[in-house]
Every structure is written in structure tokens, then in C-alpha cells.
Amino acid sequence: MTHTGRILSSVLAPALLFASPLFAVIQGDVDKGLSGWSEKIDHVVDVKPGGMLTLETDQGDIEVESWNSDQVRVVIEKSTDANNEAAARKLFAQYPVDISQNGEGVSITAEARGLNSDESLVISTRIYVPRKYSVDVETGGGGISVEDLQGDVTARTGGGGIKVGRIQDGSVDVRTGGGGIRIRKIQGGNGSAVTGGGGIDVGDVTGDLEVRTSGGGISVGEVGGDLIVDTAGGGIGIKDCGGSVTVETGGGGITIADATGPVRAETGGGGIKINDIDGKVVAETGGGGIGIRSAGPIEASTGGGGIDIEDARGYIEASTGGGGIEAELSIADPNIDTHIDLSTGGGDITLVIPGNLQATVDAEIRLDRPKKSYEIESDFDLEIEGGRNADELTATGDINGGGDLIRLRTTNSNIRIERR
16 A cells, blocks of 8 residues: 555554554645645555445545556545645644545545634545446535446435446446436446436436436436436436336426336326337326327326327327327227227317227217317217207217227317227
8 A cells, every 4th residue: 555645643553454444544745826725635545356435525526537457546635725834734634534444445534623614625536446346425515426437336415416427237326415417327237316406317227227306307318127217397308218117207398218118107297208118108297298109008198288199009098188189099909908088178089999899989079069060970880869959969889799998078079980
């Protein structure tokens, strides 16, 4: 173990080296610069690849870089605008840097002891670790950056952005009290990203992924496992997920493409677009249009807005407070539940079904404008009753001998049932 700083505490006796961790309180040289006084600590520890770096500091940015060396290099700079060298040294002494080493790796603690709130001290930390190394870092406030490495990454900050590079053979768990989060790639592990406020951008992840923000947009690349996405407000964009997908936003649009598991999408207000899902889809919005293609079964509801469903491969349940509904069922397998329930407070309904589907139809238009003309049209033989001077217009009957129920409801609008 070598270092450029001075070791204040004595190194443990050789007989104790394997029973206790190596421990040192490190100081650097104090210099006067244009902007004030600084103390730079530059300390190197010999390690084995595959270990763990643990760092805890109560302030300042943290940067972790990987390099082609079996060493951990610690570079910490303390800065102050104190009036003189004596005052600067006193401040620096109140922010000691403790470094210890054991069989698991290297542990660093840098925390203020006895500093007054009106005393100015700025801390910046840069750590170099072997490429195959795990890191667990925490700062009370400041940004965190972790470059490409092979191992697990855990990062915490009370406030500040977090950036993580390409991580191999490890999982990533990052949290910030407020600030954006970006993770380029996780290969061979899971991911978790949480921020009190800010956008989240995650690239491809081979395992499971969970991302949450109190406010901000979320963008996610390909995910090999299950995906959970939650934001108090902001848009969400997702593509290519190998497991289940659960997304929720307090307000903002949602776009999801290509998932092999079930999908659940909820927004307090905004449009939803979902394509190519090998499983059930549940989509809910407080207000906005919904478009779903190639999925099934499907449940969709909006407080107000149109609903467009294409190539449904299971039952369809769709409702809107006001807006048209267009739905297409693409299968006619008697062994699969293909019931259909479409309801709108006001808007035309168009339903397209296979010609060989066995179904029982119950369609109704509620009429409170008797002088207006509305119609139920069908490519199948149905019994139509009511009309211009009635309170409702209905169509009932069995298709191909009857089967799962097709229930259609609208007000002062038209209904069309077409053969696919």
C-alpha cells in the first residue's frame, strides 16, 4: 500500500494484519490558489479484482472511474475560502478522511466533525477502481458518476444527478433525493432507479428493472425481465420487455411497444399507445385517447377520449366517458374467452369480428334526441327494435349459433358490427 498523503495513525503490527483491517486517517498537502486554500489527498491501495469499494461522505460530488490496475486510488480535494492558512488547516482537520482495508475491499469515510454552518468547505471525490470491482457510494448532497465496470453498483445522494455507465455481471441500485438519473446499460443483472424529482433514462437491461420518480419523464430501452415504472407526473416510453410491464404516471402520455408478458398502464391524464404485446393489456387514463394493437385480452378505459383497438387476441372490455370506440377481434377460438363489452357516454362504436365467431349480441343506443336519426348496422342477421320515436334502439341475436356475449352501449350515436 502506497500513498502521497501522510498517515496520522500508526499501521497495525504485522501480527494483526490478518485479524483486523488496515486503517489510516489521511491528510494531504495544503496549498494556496487563486480561489482559496485546498488540501488534496491522493492515496493508493493495492487490492484484488472482484472486491468492493464502500464510500460514505456527507457532501460533495463523487466520481468513480475504472482503470487497468489492481489498485484503488482515492483522490479527495477539500477547498475553502478561509482568510489564512491556519484557518484553512483547522477546517480541513474537521473533515477527516478515514480509509480502511479488509478482505472484502476498501472502505472510505469522509464526514465533517464540528464544522459550523457558516464555514465554507467544498469537497470533491474521485475514485479509481479495477475494472472488475463493485462500488457502494453515498453522499449527503452532490452528483454521482460511475463509469463502466464489472460488478454491482449502489449509489445514494441526498440531492444531485446520478450517471452510471455500462455495467456488466452486476446489478445497479441508485437513489437521489432530487435529480435526474441516467444508466447506459446493465448486462447480467437487475436495475433500480429512484429520484425525488427528475427524469430517468435507462438503456438496455438484461434482468428486472424498477424506476420511480416523483416528477419527470421516463425512458427505458430493452428489458429482459419484469419492468415497473412509476412517476408522479411525466411521460413514459418503453420498448422491448421480456417480462411483465407495470407503468403508472400521475399525468402524461404512455407508449409501450413489444412485451412478452402482461401489461398494465395507468395515467391520471394523457394518451396511451400500446403495440405488440404477448399477453393481457390493462390500460386506464383519466382523460385521453387509447390505442392498442396486437395484444389480448384487452381492458381499456378513459374518462374521455377515443379508443382504438386492433388485432385483439382475446376478450375486449373498453369504456370511455365520451368518444368513439373502434375495436377488432382477430380470433374465433371457442376455447378462448372472446366476450366483448364496449361502452361510451357518447360516440360511435365500430366492432369488427371474424365471420366464424360464435357470439350472442346485445347492442343498445340510448336516445334522448328523438328527432335525430341514429342506426345500428350489422353484417350479421340481428333483430333490431326501437327507432326514431323511442328511447332506445337495440339489436340482439345469435351469430353462428351463439356464444360469448357481445355487449355494446352508446348514447345518441351509431353502432356498426362488421365481418372481418
